[in-house]
Amino acid sequence: MLKAVILIGGPQKGTRFRPLSFEVPKPLFPVAGVPMIQHHIEACAQVPGMQEILLIGFYQPDEPLTRFLEAAQQEFNLPIRYLQEFAPLGTGGGLYHFRDQILAGGPEAFFVLNADVCSDFPLSTMLDVHRHQPHPFLLLGTTANRTQSLNYGCIVENPQTHEVLHYVEKPSTFVSDIINCGIYLFSPEALKPLRDVFQRNQQDGQLEDSSGLWPGAGTIRLEQDVFSALAGQGQIYVHLTDGIWSQIKSAGSALYASRLYLSQYQLTHPERLAKHTPEGPRIRDPDVKSQSLPSLNQMWFGVFAPRSSLLLLGNVYIHPTAKVAPSAVLGPNVSIGEGVTIGEGVRLRESIVLHGATLQEHTCVLHSIVGWGSTVGRWARVEGTPSDPNPNDPRAHMDSESLFKDGKLLPAITILGCRVRIPAEVLILNSIVLPHKELSRSFTNQIIL
Numbered sequence: 001m002l003k004a005v006i007l008i009g010g011p012q013k014g015t016r017f018r019p020l021s022f023e024v025p026k027p028l029f030p031v032a033g034v035p036m037i038q039h040h041i042e043a044c045a046q047v048p049g050m051q052e053i054l055l056i057g058f059y060q061p062d063e064p065l066t067r068f069l070e071a072a073q074q075e076f077n078l079p080i081r082y083l084q085e086f087a088p089l090g091t092g093g094g095l096y097h098f099r100d101q102i103l104a105g106g107p108e109a110f111f112v113l114n115a116d117v118c119s120d121f122p123l124s125t126m127l128d129v130h131r132h133q134p135h136p137f138l139l140l141g142t143t144a145n146r147t148q149s150l151n152y153g154c155i156v157e158n159p160q161t162h163e164v165l166h167y168v169e170k171p172s173t174f175v176s177d178i179i180n181c182g183i184y185l186f187s188p189e190a191l192k193p194l195r196d197v198f199q200r201n202q203q204d205g206q207l208e209d210s211s212g213l214w215p216g217a218g219t220i221r222l223e224q225d226v227f228s229a230l231a232g233q234g235q236i237y238v239h240l241t242d243g244i245w246s247q248i249k250s251a252g253s254a255l256y257a258s259r260l261y262l263s264q265y266q267l268t269h270p271e272r273l274a275k276h277t278p279e280g281p282r283i284r285d286p287d288v289k290s291q292s293l294p295s296l297n298q299m300w301f302g303v304f305a306p307r308s309s310l311l312l313l314g315n316v317y318i319h320p321t322a323k324v325a326p327s328a329v330l331g332p333n334v335s336i337g338e339g340v341t342i343g344e345g346v347r348l349r350e351s352i353v354l355h356g357a358t359l360q361e362h363t364c365v366l367h368s369i370v371g372w373g374s375t376v377g378r379w380a381r382v383e384g385t386p387s388d389p390n391p392n393d394p395r396a397h398m399d400s401e402s403l404f405k406d407g408k409l410l411p412a413i414t415i416l417g418c419r420v421r422i423p424a425e426v427l428i429l430n431s432i433v434l435p436h437k438e439l440s441r442s443f444t445n446q447i448i449l
């Protein structure tokens, strides 16, 4: 019997996700038409023997989260529960705090997944690896280029045995091109080292409490306190994947992740992809060359799907309740949410349009996210600049995307927060518009507060 834990964090994290995280908790932000963590849950539910999925975080359980959990339990016919930390306990503290719940029923092993990653989640393969040679910790790893590897946990492995010999979290100089994907398979023994860290922290915490410097004795950093400390002791192993993988830290990376998942739907959920019909709307075939998919993904599709199948469908998700005019042209990489209205002659590509938004006739929306209930007036153009990984580097990932460089706002995707109103015939370029703004003119390269 198996279980899975999804680390969903809490409200003060995810600041690079603003203004989108104002409306729903980041783990529920729709990526390729479904909440971000639904992709995790779907992958877990497919592993034979999965008994329970636990979400651990420090969000107050609000209505969207409760509704999501109820719907997911029904859809996947599995217990899916939210366990709330009393304070942010770090990536390992919640696992230790809720150890009794995790180990209840005696699981053979449990998966631990960071919520803010997009992946094809090769969980069954990880399970095979674990069953073949059980160890307390199995990490999923992928490769990154030298510069970008510094933004992740870096792993030095023994290439023959795949034992993790050395682990450094976000090093300041190059350590290894193998990075931690934030996807793990732990055996129940993995909780013992967490207990040791907890007890050590308790003692140190008692010493330091009086100075007020101690962040919280229950906090455990899985990466530094456990992986770095135990590397080279025969307890941690890595399984390398060349499947799709990306972090979802910012709105730009959510759009990129949406593209990866929409492409993956051709194999996993073809029914979720809109098909071009004579009655319209016109679903634009993705032009593989100009789409600049990173070669990692091209490799992946090369292995699993004939390239021709990429050309048949336009990688567009349309919620069944959305109203799309027949003359609209959509795709590639477009997700249209619940109750959205798309007018005649609209052109939409590389964009996410959220719940209840309206794009009036002949608007053009490119590389943008249109927030819940926003309206874009007719003939307006909303456009952003993609910050996709370098397509010529097979090991490239999204950059960590700070908004500013040398005091200047960097060109990035355009984001309209919720209930923004864009008038007719204006241009909104490379801008972030905060919720509830009613604009009256064009804007370029601005954050509109």
Ligand SMILES: Nc1nc2c(ncn2[C@@H]2O[C@H](COP(=O)(O)OP(=O)(O)O[C@H]3O[C@H](CO)[C@@H](O)[C@H](O)[C@@H]3O)[C@@H](O)[C@H]2O)c(=O)[nH]1
Pocket (backbone or CB within 6 Å): 007, 008, 009, 010, 013, 056, 057, 058, 085, 087, 088, 089, 090, 091, 094, 113, 114, 115, 116, 117, 151, 152, 153, 154, 169, 170, 179, 180, 181, 182, 223, 247
């Ligand atoms: N429950 C809970 N979850 C947390 C907490 N802090 C973070 N998380 C969750 O843990 C995951 C990791 O978050 P970060 O702490 O922001 O780490 P990171 O910068 O994303 O780096 C981690 O992930 C990378 C892969 O995406 C790894 O490369 C890296 O080594 C590390 O594990 C996210 O899903 C986040 O929501 C906490 O206090 N409590």
